[in-house]
Amino acid sequence: MATRDEIETLLAACTLGDKRAFGALYSATSAKLFGICLRVLDNRAEAEEVLHDVYVKIWHNAGRYQANGLSPMTWLITIARNAAVDRLRKRRAPAVSMEQAEARPDPGPGPEAQAVAASEAERLSACFDELDEGHAQAVRGAYLDGETYADLAARFEVPLNTMRTWLRRSLLKLKECLSR
Amino acid sequence: MSGELPERDADKALAGEYALGLLSAEAAADFEARLVNEPDLRALYAEWCEDLAALTDRIDPVAPPPRLQGEVEAALFGKPRGRAGWIGALLGGLAVAALVLGLIFGADLLPRGPQAPADPAYVAEVAAEDGSLVVAAAYDAEAGALFVDRRAGAAREGRALELWLIAGENAPVSLGVLPGEAQAALDIPAELRAQLDGGVLAISDEPSGGSPTGAPTGDVLAVGPITNT
Numbered sequence: 001m002a003t004r005d006e007i008e009t010l011l012a013a014c015t016l017g018d019k020r021a022f023g024a025l026y027s028a029t030s031a032k033l034f035g036i037c038l039r040v041l042d043n044r045a046e047a048e049e050v051l052h053d054v055y056v057k058i059w060h061n062a063g064r065y066q067a068n069g070l071s072p073m074t075w076l077i078t079i080a081r082n083a084a085v086d087r088l089r090k091r092r093a094p095a096v097s098m099e100q101a102e103a104r105p106d107p108g109p110g111p112e113a114q115a116v117a118a119s120e121a122e123r124l125s126a127c128f129d130e131l132d133e134g135h136a137q138a139v140r141g142a143y144l145d146g147e148t149y150a151d152l153a154a155r156f157e158v159p160l161n162t163m164r165t166w167l168r169r170s171l172l173k174l175k176e177c178l179s180r
Numbered sequence: 181m182s183g184e185l186p187e188r189d190a191d192k193a194l195a196g197e198y199a200l201g202l203l204s205a206e207a208a209a210d211f212e213a214r215l216v217n218e219p220d221l222r223a224l225y226a227e228w229c230e231d232l233a234a235l236t237d238r239i240d241p242v243a244p245p246p247r248l249q250g251e252v253e254a255a256l257f258g259k260p261r262g263r264a265g266w267i268g269a270l271l272g273g274l275a276v277a278a279l280v281l282g283l284i285f286g287a288d289l290l291p292r293g294p295q296a297p298a299d300p301a302y303v304a305e306v307a308a309e310d311g312s313l314v315v316a317a318a319y320d321a322e323a324g325a326l327f328v329d330r331r332a333g334a335a336r337e338g339r340a341l342e343l344w345l346i347a348g349e350n351a352p353v354s355l356g357v358l359p360g361e362a363q364a365a366l367d368i369p370a371e372l373r374a375q376l377d378g379g380v381l382a383i384s385d386e387p388s389g390g391s392p393t394g395a396p397t398g399d400v401l402a403v404g405p406i407t408n409t
Contacts, residue, residue: 019257026249031241039239051244055252069226074233081236085201120230121237142200143232149202164202171196172189178231 002028007072014062022059029073030055033080040084040144050087054080085146127177135170142167195224199232246348247378294365296327299409306343306381306404308333313341313402315358315383319376325365330358333401335385342386344396347375352382357390379406 002010007028013021033054037047057079065075128136134156141147147155153163185193197203198211215222297320306315313333319326328343335341335358343366344352353375356366368376384391385398 019253022256023249023253026252030249031243032236032239034244035239035242036236038242039236048244048248052248052252052255056255059256069222070229074230077233077236078229081233082201120234124231124234124237139200140235142202143235146201167202168185168193168197171193172185174231175192175196175227 004072007076011058011062011065011072014059022055025058026055029076032073033076036077036080037084040081040146041088046087046091047084050083051080054083057083081143088146089148123178127174130177131170131173135166138163138167139170139174191221192224195221196228199225199228246350250348250378294327294363296329297323297325300327302376302406302408304381304404304406306383306402308402313383315343315402315404317381317404317406319368319406320365321373323365324368324370324373326355326368327365328358328363330362338388339398340386340388340390341383341401342390342396344382344384345372345375345379346382347372347379350375352396354391354394355381357386358383376406377408380404381406 007025010021010025010028014025030051034047034051037050037054038044041047041050058076061079065072070078128139131139138147138152138156141152141155149160149163149167152167153160156163156166158166194203194211198208201208203211211221215225297318300318301321302319304317306317307313311332314331316329316331317326318329330341341358343355343358345355346352353372355368355372358364380403382396382400382403384396384400386396387398391397
């Protein structure tokens with residue numbers, strides 16, 4: 001895996017139309033992003049199509065990266081995850097999720113970038129452990145399986161509003177733990 | 181709902197819901213409108229992106245199929261580019277003239293010997309940049325054979341010309357040594373046939389009898405992309 005600085009340099013070169021840099025960026029990051037697409041979609045053909053679109057999007061939007069305050073891998077991961085989830089929801093319920101897919105843009109500008117530490121996953125995992133098991137599953141399900149409030153309410157057999165209250169409280173707990 | 185939480189907390193939760201894609205289209209549009217003018221909200225959203233992205237840390241990377249990169253670049257830049265390793269530079273420098281489409285082998289020009297397929301699935305012109313070696317190739321899908329026609333150039337004294345298939349970023353695979361005759365039919369092993377689509381053919385200079393290592397050892401003399409008819 002290339003370093004943060006290397007990926008940033010490649011993205012910057014892409015904004016200048018450097019096709020070689022794009023090839024290098026693809027080589028350095030496509031396995032990670034393809035793994036994510038496969039995990040979300042659990043379907044190789046769809047994951048390939050989504051990955052294709054993701055890299056087209058990355059090339060066209062590389063200029064937006066510099067301003068958005070995310071670490072470069074997070075920016076790439078977010079684009080891939082959102083694209084895969086949009087595709088998954090399109091598969092599940094065509095009409096509704098099309099709107100959502102188009103309504104959601106790439107990450108906008110943000111604060112000073114934060115490096116994703118190597119221990120990030122452990123920190124996150126420890127904080128998930130502090131949540132009720134069901135609530136942790138709900139947050140994971142929303143992120144990695146693209147589950148909507150309606151999906152989650154059905155899975156946990158609670159009214160939709162209750163589900164939303166649970167999940168919002170879980171998010172705050174998670175945030176509180178992560179900022180400790 | 182937001183009434184239950186202090187405003188800052190409500191926004192924290194809202195940014196998380198947005199990052200997870202849980203908001204309705206309408207609520208998401210409202211959130212985006214606020215993002216434009218509220219740096220604090222942008223910061224909250226960016227934090228969530230960082231935190232949630234860590235959920236992917238345990239997902240193992242999986243190499244996408246090699247052809248995908250070529251497809252993406254073709255979609256973006258209009259033509260395939262960037263084959264791996266030793267072939268990259270040569271292919272990049274290939275004149276457009278080398279990309280001959282729909283190469284036709286007139287049967288009447290071939291009274292004897294191997295016959296060019298009447299309806300080849302793939303064709304290629306494997307050519308040196310300076311035209312010193314030109315080999316036309318046409319693949320007969322039914323026979324699983326690649327018909328080759330060496331139209332210019334020949335092996336050097338005591339040396340051989342070896343034909344290679346490069347599929348995506350895979351290492352070159354030998355398709356065999358070109359025989360002394362200008363025209364020949366090479367059997368393509370069943371497991372390689374699917375890789376012809378979108379692949380590249382190359383010819384290298386090798387010791388008599390072919391590369392001793394299974395990989396090209398001499399100069400790459402000619403290359404040409406395989407074209408789907």
